[in-house]
Amino acid sequence: MSWSAGPFWVANSFAGNPTEVSYVPNIMVTTESEMNFLQRLINFLINGAFSIIESISCYHYGNFYDEYVQEFNLKDMPSFDDMRKNVSLVFCNSHFSEGPIRPNVPAIVEIGGIQIKDKPDPLEPKLKEFLDNSSKHGAILFSMGSNVKVSTLDPKIIKTLYNVFSKLKQNVLWKWEDPNPASFPGNSKNILFSKWIPQDDVLAHKNMKLFVTHGGKGSVVESQYHGIPMIGLPVFGDQPGNIDKIVKVGYGLKLDYKTMTEQELSTAVNEVLNNPSYAANVKKFADTYKDRPLSARESVVFWTEYVIRHHGAPHLQSPLVHMNVIQQYSIDVLAVIFGALYIVYRISKLCICFVWRKVFGKKCKSKAKAKKSKKE
Incomplete structure (x- = not known):
């Protein structure tokens, strides 16, 4: 299974x-x-x-x-x-x-x-040229996985993303599901829109510096494996929890894709790119993650x-x-133990009362009966 x-x-x-x-x-x-x-x-x-x-x-x-x-x-x-x-x-x-x-x-x-492949597959010429030409400032990958189509998001969100990415020095590889150039939010020279991206192979490229992701399990693992810090824009399911963990251990930052402003996104991108601790933390984890007997x-x-x-x-x-x-949590065993303890308690009480009567010639009274007799 x-x-x-x-x-x-x-x-x-x-x-x-x-x-x-x-x-x-x-x-x-x-x-x-x-x-x-x-x-x-x-x-x-x-x-x-x-x-x-x-x-x-x-x-x-x-x-x-x-x-x-x-x-x-x-x-x-x-x-x-x-x-x-x-x-x-x-x-x-x-x-x-x-x-x-x-x-x-x-x-x-x-x-x-x-x-994740032991050795990345060769990239198609267009992607390879785009990433190879990113050696000066590095490249950023933006993808929201296979379940969320970025091209169908609220136009305000798309505008926020485009306005920030188009102003960066880094090249941005953007997963965009509609291959029609007329559907692209702009034509900035530093952004390449692609319907399909071999994510594992792209993240393995030496010029990759940042992954802006929805935070799915597979995407997070691939980014961690290749030592790439992240900015998470979680949508549903396990994604918020995955990104919360990324933030906690210092591999990246988290934003709400529905409400984020251009300033917030720009600040987050520059923080992760310019603060070496994020890349150092995730690369340290990558060494641990890869260290296996098989x-x-x-x-x-x-x-x-x-x-x-x-x-x-x-x-x-x-x-x-x-x-x-019942068997897993030993409920039957606990029931027998508590039942046996109750029986021992009742027998012990009868024995004590019997001895009490023989020694003092008086009957044992329970606390409840004693209180009742006092009130009367």
Whole structure:
């Protein structure tokens, strides 16, 4: 199984990976490694909500699958529940150097940065010439990913972006989805509009100095890997959390793309370009991120072949996969312990009362009865 984020929710469920809600934050709550009480409470509730959603989803898809099996008379097919409890490996798009630090079972294999090539592909002539000619002041990449079309944004936002980028000394490579030159917001010599940009290959170019990004997981990882500082313009999902973390560790800055002014954007761009600490911080992380016994792609090959060699590698599977919520959190054990303690308490009380009567010839009175008798 392949999971597009770090060990979380569905990935944990399929691999039997523990969900440590007390110190592993959900990215929707915070990026802090140490949560205060309110954050831990929200983290607990959100993870609980996801668990309920997962249970409902599995029940729904389980019924759909069983109906499909019956309809086509596939008697040899295992049940949906058996299949989801028979996952050998879960490849997660993460790496422990990114944090948060958390325990992972052997069936969780982190392959963060797998989309990044060991050696960049050659750029098409137009892009290569544009970036090669940026050696004096450097180049900036601006892209909002594949889900947000910059050309369809509010014209005021586009105008703000263009007015700032067109005044820079640096060359700006701008991902613009409409190939018609008439749709471009301007024709500044330092801006190249391109419908498609091989982002990993571009960020690997020696003249790249800054990435203005929406903050998607893949974009952030590629920028970190190549040691390029960022300015984040998050839109939705995990993007705000990704950029918050970037700001916290000193890899870049964050702006609200809907409300930012030309002055705010210009100040942020010049701050990241002219303050060497941002580039130094992210390059230091890049060295840590790349320092692995196997590359992400080599890890996929090794562990896939490992599972094949060991016929599914059942020895990697966590017992947690086969346990329900009551068993996972030892609710049944705690119930027995508290029940036993209550029985011991009642027996001890009867024994003490028995001894009291024998010694003093009086009955034991509870505090409630004692107070009642005093009032009377």
